[in-house]
Amino acid sequence: MKVTQYFEKAKGKTLISFEILPPLKGGSMKAIFDTLDPLMEFKPPFIDVTYHREEFVYNKRESGYYEKTAIRKRPGTVGICASIMHRYGVDAVPHLLCGGFTKEDTENALIDLSFLNVQNVLCLRGDARKFEGKFIPETGGHKYAIDLVKQVADINSGKYLDGTISHGEPTDFCIGVAGYPEKHFESPNINMDLDFTKQKIDAGGDYIVTQMFFDNQKYFEYVDACRAMGIDVPIVPGLKPITKKYQLNSLPRLFFINLPDELVKAFTKAKTSEAIKEVGIEWCIHQSKELKKKGVPCLHYYTMGDSETIRRIVEAVY
């Protein structure tokens, strides 16, 4: 079923969903099942699986020169989606990227997904590769997420890249896109960012999943701003608990988000790693309860393989 159909069926009740990362190359599906098994009692209608493009690594050779190699550290998104759907009977939402894909690669991936009965995709641009200052699209690939959305919308209407296919079987993907309550870091300002987000929706986006945030007010303001400019699709808040001290610095650096004063002060007072984890969990419970009370369509948790923490949060909220 489509993500948006789940929202319609829920009739205002807040659903719950999880996002997982594929294991590092060499790992197995067991790691995924170990994360998801303890969470399935909460009956998530869908589970997102992130996509990780190849990264360049530089290995020093005997001559002293460095050899550049492309390595995909977390392959397997499509297989994991199929496996999740088969084991749990829930829908899986693969993330699709512009980065690393030509349009043909994308089309072939969409055909595979459609044949596997995957009905949802989250369309993203992807980040710049390490050692590249800015996002560089693949030759023959897409530059922005909107172009990927358009390609999925095209194939949904039976329009394939190969112009000789005149009556192509239309796919029926529900299309999710990313949104940023604290603005995407490359955007000059929030209005321009919202404008591009609206374009993604107008091009075929069916719903938005937000970047993590730690101040609910930012999410509420974001939703208001989206509504004011005519974005009327469901906006799913993405939530992540902080469980380790270093995340106080790494999350703002990696995700371009702010941590509220009150949260930072509470972390500063916490002296042990257990106390820090408790602060992070309590904060996320508080965020979740408030969002649920306001009737958000779904609470979407970034699990990062830590099912124990996510379980505690969801148990306290539902």
Ligand code: FAD
């Ligand atoms: P876009 O919507 O293309 O926007 C990128 C930037 O370009 C923005 O600043 C936007 O304002 C600007 N822009 C958009 N259109 C135009 C235009 N026409 N002209 C000029 N500027 C424009 N990354 C992964 O690698 N794998 C994942 O699985 C993954 N999952 C994610 C899930 C969620 C919910 C979120 C919020 C992010 C995820 N990301 C993932 C990270 C994401 O790929 C990055 O944030 C990336 O930098 C931007 O992706 P986007 O789809 O928002 O890009």
